[in-house]
Amino acid sequence: MSDLRIAVLGVGVMGADHVARITSRISGARVSVVNDYVTEKAEQLAAAIPDCRAVADPLDAIAGDDVDAVLLASPGAAHEKQLLACLEHRKPVMCEKPLTTDVSTSLEIVRREAELGRSLIQVGFMRRFDDEYMRLKMLLDGGELGRPLVMHCVHRNPNVPSYFDSSLIVKDSLVHEVDVTRFLFGEEIAAVQIIKPASNPGAPEGVIDPQIAIMKTVSGKHVDVELFVTTGVAYEVRTEVVGEHGSAMIGLDVGMIRKSSPGVWGGTITPGFRERFGRAYDTEIQRWVDAVRGGAATGKYIDGPTAWDGYAAAAVCAAGVESLETGRPVDVRLAERP
Amino acid sequence: MSDLRIAVLGVGVMGADHVARITSRISGARVSVVNDYVTEKAEQLAAAIPDCRAVADPLDAIAGDDVDAVLLASPGAAHEKQLLACLEHRKPVMCEKPLTTDVSTSLEIVRREAELGRSLIQVGFMRRFDDEYMRLKMLLDGGELGRPLVMHCVHRNPNVPSYFDSSLIVKDSLVHEVDVTRFLFGEEIAAVQIIKPASNPGAPEGVIDPQIAIMKTVSGKHVDVELFVTTGVAYEVRTEVVGEHGSAMIGLDVGMIRKSSPGVWGGTITPGFRERFGRAYDTEIQRWVDAVRGGAATGKYIDGPTAWDGYAAAAVCAAGVESLETGRPVDVRLAERP
Amino acid sequence: MSDLRIAVLGVGVMGADHVARITSRISGARVSVVNDYVTEKAEQLAAAIPDCRAVADPLDAIAGDDVDAVLLASPGAAHEKQLLACLEHRKPVMCEKPLTTDVSTSLEIVRREAELGRSLIQVGFMRRFDDEYMRLKMLLDGGELGRPLVMHCVHRNPNVPSYFDSSLIVKDSLVHEVDVTRFLFGEEIAAVQIIKPASNPGAPEGVIDPQIAIMKTVSGKHVDVELFVTTGVAYEVRTEVVGEHGSAMIGLDVGMIRKSSPGVWGGTITPGFRERFGRAYDTEIQRWVDAVRGGAATGKYIDGPTAWDGYAAAAVCAAGVESLETGRPVDVRLAERP
Amino acid sequence: MSDLRIAVLGVGVMGADHVARITSRISGARVSVVNDYVTEKAEQLAAAIPDCRAVADPLDAIAGDDVDAVLLASPGAAHEKQLLACLEHRKPVMCEKPLTTDVSTSLEIVRREAELGRSLIQVGFMRRFDDEYMRLKMLLDGGELGRPLVMHCVHRNPNVPSYFDSSLIVKDSLVHEVDVTRFLFGEEIAAVQIIKPASNPGAPEGVIDPQIAIMKTVSGKHVDVELFVTTGVAYEVRTEVVGEHGSAMIGLDVGMIRKSSPGVWGGTITPGFRERFGRAYDTEIQRWVDAVRGGAATGKYIDGPTAWDGYAAAAVCAAGVESLETGRPVDVRLAERP
CATH class of the missing domain: 3.30.360.10 (Dihydrodipicolinate Reductase; domain 2)
Known part of the structure; x- marks a missing residue:
């Protein structure tokens, strides 16, 4: 399945965070369009992302053929209009809080979505x-x-x-x-x-x-x-x-x-290594993938422990096993590092 | 840049975890080949992943044209031979510990990699x-x-x-x-x-x-x-x-x-919301992306708070602002849910 | 200076606790009179304490020549009358909460004490x-x-x-x-x-x-x-x-x-051993004093580590000092215990 | 039963702490003799304690008719001789560590005590x-x-x-x-x-x-x-x-x-108020006893919450009970403080 193409509207602190997140940590999605009322900010950001364009009008972004879903990180006052456009184009939208800036327009949005009979709007209560x-x-x-x-x-x-x-x-x-x-x-x-x-x-x-x-x-x-x-x-x-x-x-x-x-x-103690170190594995593999993808440029295809680290650990453990048998301290003698 | 295509060798508990990780949580990579000495296990797994094939011989996996990098989760005893094959094909490899099962073969691997003048082997010390x-x-x-x-x-x-x-x-x-x-x-x-x-x-x-x-x-x-x-x-x-x-x-x-x-x-208190809730944002966006991609099938394009949640929060906050002004308790009156 | 002679009025759970406290843990005071509306309870308690008598009427207790101060652990409803009697006899009084059972009588007590120009009443807010x-x-x-x-x-x-x-x-x-x-x-x-x-x-x-x-x-x-x-x-x-x-x-x-x-x-780490173990020293000495005072009856004048414990510690430390010099494990050889 | 009369030998930091402890916090004991090789220190200390004398020779202290038990806080090197004297006079002794400064003399002490058939020596392992x-x-x-x-x-x-x-x-x-x-x-x-x-x-x-x-x-x-x-x-x-x-x-x-x-x-939560605040009650009563005993001199027979504190608490609680009934905030109106 091809990656979900997302338009991010508003690339201030929050929106820029989301762009970075989608680009480098989220599986199955990429940012295809960015928009901000400060046009240069959007353009700079778009230039750094493969296959991503900046557009000046948020409604053009929502309507774009290269946009499957929308992430609203624009100012709250802009939400109502942008949400209505998303509904009109049947585009799923993740909307940072607030939904809109007052109660009656929020209710109006709820009703419009209900009329469509489809759950398209998610609100960003991240807790x-x-x-x-x-x-x-x-x-x-x-x-x-x-x-x-x-x-x-x-x-x-x-x-x-x-x-x-x-x-x-x-x-x-x-x-x-x-x-x-x-x-x-x-x-x-x-x-x-x-x-x-x-x-x-x-x-x-x-x-x-x-x-x-x-x-x-x-x-x-x-x-x-x-x-x-x-x-x-x-x-x-x-x-x-x-x-x-x-x-x-x-x-x-x-x-x-x-x-x-x-x-x-x-409190609760983690029951096993997968619970305790699950996140560490995610980080390890993501950083390795990034290093390998950048390897042609850097000449280094790893970002973590080396083969030497594996060898040194093996040497210490071998000494440990010997000590387990003899009960004595055992010196570790490493080869010269190539 | 296209996704990194990874061959996962060994799909026991650890290897299967890595396959799931790469497929659903890692950005910029996908599993293109799986191998296991229990052939059916590899085949079942491959069938569930787009553009992924199972191969019977790990060395074929390493050599594959559709393989940019290798993840070794095979038994330790198989590592030496598989690592040498990776080096031979100049394929970056993430090797679960141990590097090999004894000190001398570990050192041999270190030397071979050094001769290539390239860092290709990373060892899986996830801590x-x-x-x-x-x-x-x-x-x-x-x-x-x-x-x-x-x-x-x-x-x-x-x-x-x-x-x-x-x-x-x-x-x-x-x-x-x-x-x-x-x-x-x-x-x-x-x-x-x-x-x-x-x-x-x-x-x-x-x-x-x-x-x-x-x-x-x-x-x-x-x-x-x-x-x-x-x-x-x-x-x-x-x-x-x-x-x-x-x-x-x-x-x-x-x-x-x-x-x-x-x-x-x-200890240290988190300085701000990005540190405190950064992971929550990642989870939120990943789950939203997954929901939107599956939306055509499920009819539901969200996996989290709804527009109604946004409306209800707005209504409570509006009452709060009124109370801030009057000092009195203010009742919250919600419209009927559409 | 001779010990303060205290009348304890009310020897339910709280009052009995106070009697035990004064008798065995408080320096410079003893219980000379106990009173309770259950007469037998007071009499039993008094019998177990040297130079202590039970009285049937709390006001007699307050007035007693052998009473320097009063501790009120009687029901709240009895406090007003008993406090007034204490003030009349100029006896210092520790009054378990409540002072009295309503606001106006509490205020009356405050005023009466103020007229005397002396601080005689303490209230038992132990926190x-x-x-x-x-x-x-x-x-x-x-x-x-x-x-x-x-x-x-x-x-x-x-x-x-x-x-x-x-x-x-x-x-x-x-x-x-x-x-x-x-x-x-x-x-x-x-x-x-x-x-x-x-x-x-x-x-x-x-x-x-x-x-x-x-x-x-x-x-x-x-x-x-x-x-x-x-x-x-x-x-x-x-x-x-x-x-x-x-x-x-x-x-x-x-x-x-x-x-x-x-x-x-x-939080705060204790700066030194006196802060960390000050309470332990109190307990140690109190238990030793109690053991020595009871020694004639029990034949045992200690309640804690023995001379043998001191010897054994010396022997281990001597081995430790030898190991400090030689770097080797040193066996500890104890004499036979007499 | 009359108070245990204790001789404290050595009144450096540790010994002076013990003197203060016995004098003001320990029930059933008093310091009757103090000794130190710095004679003035012992004399100063003795002068501040009722019925307490300083002696120049520790062996005289041990032998004293006004000494029921001995607390050794003297330098370790002096312990052997002083412990033997205690055994000779059948005086119970609390000996700060070390028992003696070497293993053989420690063992000798153990044997002498065993010959007496009585437990007279306790060692100060306060943990x-x-x-x-x-x-x-x-x-x-x-x-x-x-x-x-x-x-x-x-x-x-x-x-x-x-x-x-x-x-x-x-x-x-x-x-x-x-x-x-x-x-x-x-x-x-x-x-x-x-x-x-x-x-x-x-x-x-x-x-x-x-x-x-x-x-x-x-x-x-x-x-x-x-x-x-x-x-x-x-x-x-x-x-x-x-x-x-x-x-x-x-x-x-x-x-x-x-x-x-x-x-x-x-960890464990305290099951009730006696466990949670037992120490607080001890401190409260000890400080009250001390204040009452010093009251003639200071004109103040309390060291803690006053009758006014009791009255004010009653007034707030009465307002609380009114609010419990009405559900409304209730103002607290205190009388003028006498």
Whole structure:
């Protein structure tokens, strides 16, 4: 099957990341079109990618014959029009949050897609694909914690761009916990309240920070979220679910910590080498593939341990086996390296 | 640039993993040939992959016109002959450990490759590509711990296959710590000793387990390794490096723990969302690409949050912004889902 | 100086604990009088303690010539009368919480004591004396976290006595976080709200559990508390303070965890053996003193390592020093044990 | 029963700590005699303690009519003579390590005590009284880990006094792990080897540091110890026992970490408030007793939360109960503080 040809609209930080991702780490896809309102940025990027062109008008990109699917990383204000165009051309689209910038246009998009009878739009709530959130979801669905009752979230940024204001903390930060709540609890949110504590003296003039959001789901589950975007420390995202039979916390820099047996806290040890080193194998093979593909130019067809490393390991292990038999320290004598 | 065409020799557990990896997660490569001494296994696998054929003779695979590079996951005893064939055909090769099954043939392979004046052979010590080992390597190279002096390793398996014997614990398990030592310290190992404590009553008859390996590098650094392959608990791989100015440990299920400032222990918090959720984005986009490519068949072009999820989040955030202004709880009223 | 003679009023679980504490672990004090409304319980206890008598009327105990100070572990409803009697007799009193069972009588007690111009009443909020809370207080007072802004608390019990009702969760559990807030922030609480999520199906009929308390201090600091007293898991008390320049959490079973440098999380390593083993020395000496005092009866004047342990350690160390010189393993040969 | 009267011989850092401990934290004992070869130090100390005298000759102290028991914190070289005097006078003695400075005199002491048929000498291996070591001992004796097989120890100091040499690392540091081994495994050590890695460039001239000790018990259990006394970081003492059915580690600043169920790591949560806050209660009552005893002088009979604190807590809880009923935030109105 040939590669999926993707148009990336908007190549700022996020969009450029996606272009790099699709080009070098994603299997079965390539970027065929890029677009940005800064035309030169799109052109530069396109020039560096085989068989990729820059177009000036995002609607031309969406309509392009060489475009099978669209990735929207354009500013939120542009989403409505671009999503409608995608629907019109029946092009699948991955849309970075927000769907659109207000509720009524978001609902309109939902209705138009429903009329088509086809699922074409995916929204970029990436936490659902994070290992820890996926494990927490599995834990909840598996029932070990019983019915979930309460969730505590922390969402801290070291700092934010200068254009951030109080409402963006809700729309840009809290939105992730909104989706996490809906994802983990599988139900809608019925009410929300924002509490405004005394502000951080280090927050920009006029920005209310921290904020505390209290949410209640339709079945009465409680969720609280600390939103604090000028901590100066680090990016900290933490979620703790408290259920009938125990609690579990992710995001504390130590993997998931569960408390669900009487008197015991802890996490999970990887059961085997495939779980422990699966990612390492992916990285190893991707880097090797890249090195081999670039080998004609560099004269080096590897990016990792050499045959000499294999030989040296063999020599040490042979000495080890000898020591296993004799019980004595055994010297390792390596040949001169060719 | 067209995809790298890879022949995978040996499609047991490890080889089949590599086939799946290259086919679905690696960018810029595809499996064009598979081989196994169990012919049917190779044929079944080949049938499921576009443009892939099974061949009965590994040397034919290596020589194939449709093969740019070779991945050796065949039994160790087959490596020597297959590696020599790769060198002869100037095919880059990723060779799962061991390089060969004894020291002299390993050295012979090193010499043959050196004569070609080209780096064609990479050995599959995958730990060098593991996030934690890479961070430990960076920490050491950055000098924060000063000169390394001592390393403690633990290598525990819950159990091992029935054919495992005492010397395989050295050749198959210790070999990883041998490479880790050489990788992290950047020098050769000068001597090795195996200590045999009283054995685990639960170990198979005749197998000496646990074993303690003591290694000394050429500059006098000390490395000790607990090898214990019948713990019944889990797969635990732990490495602690002790340097002039501090120590760091990985593999304790809690990320890397450093002690290098007077009186402080701790780890690193991710600085931003790209570091924290980079992998999640990769997973998100790969799964979306796979869903879109399969969409014609399934009628569903997404594998993740829907437009409705985007709308619901917008509605909650709008209520949040209203609460931010009024200070009151605000009900969220969703339209009926189309 | 002679020992302080204490009357303990109420010898249920809490009071009996205090009697044992004063008798066997506290320096400079002894229990001279015990009282309980179950007369036999007090008499049994008194019989086991040298120079201690049981009295039937708590007011007699307070007035006693052989009583220098009073410890109130009686039911809360008895406190008002007993505290007034202590004030009248100018006897210092340690009063387990609550001070009294309602606000107006509590205020009356405060006023009466103030009229005396003497600090006689201490209230038993024991968390102020807990190592972790003391360290958190020091951290806040030291300024490392900057001005505190927000506090998150968790207060979980595996289960509660059958007489517990919804309001006791506030009066008996939340009261500790109320004091912790006032202690750590050094200011009064201005408003409080109890949120009632959907209840734990496992909670007793009619008991609202969990509850979420939201408190606001006079300067606007936000405090939230999860109160959940039927978790079935364990006793978990957790407090996280978030300040201008970082956050610190205690109660997570792993000592205090701080995040106050950019990008780093961690805790504190004990600087020396006195900090690390100070408690162990206390225990060692107390147990030795107890053994020596009981030695005439038992014929054994020690409760710990013997002279033989000292000899055996000397023999191993001597072998170690020999190995240090020779580099070889040295056998340890012990004499026959007399 | 009257207090045990103790003579403390040697009042350097360790001895002075013991004097303070016995005087202010130990129940049922007091210091009646102090001795030091620096006479003024002993005299100063004695002057500050009720009913305590300084004596110039340690043997006079041991023989004293006002001495029931002896605590030896004198230099190791003085121990032999002082221990013999204690035995002669049948005085129980707590002897800080070492028992004596060489193996033969240690054995002689053991034999003399055995001839008396009485246990009079306890040796100050304080780790046996440390909470974590006691829990590890209980875990081992309880059988959860199965038969112990291997132990890994780390013994790190930030720095050592200038008189420290290579052999003191064995005699003064390793000696603790020697006792820990004998305590936890309950058997003697059969052989010991010291490995000397390349030394820390920061170690004093001529001092071999780090050192690695390898010990083997009579039943063949393996123990390794990293001794590193010039780390510049902190005091770190870590012990990991690996058994047939799991492993447990203490000293990693996070309580005890166990791995003994397949796939799970973790520690223990305190089951209830008495376990969690037992120490806090001790501290609370001791400080209250001390304040009351000093009250006549200071006019303050408390050292902790006041009646006002009790009143304020009552007021907040009353508001909480009101909010529990109404569901609304309730303001807290405190009376003016008298």
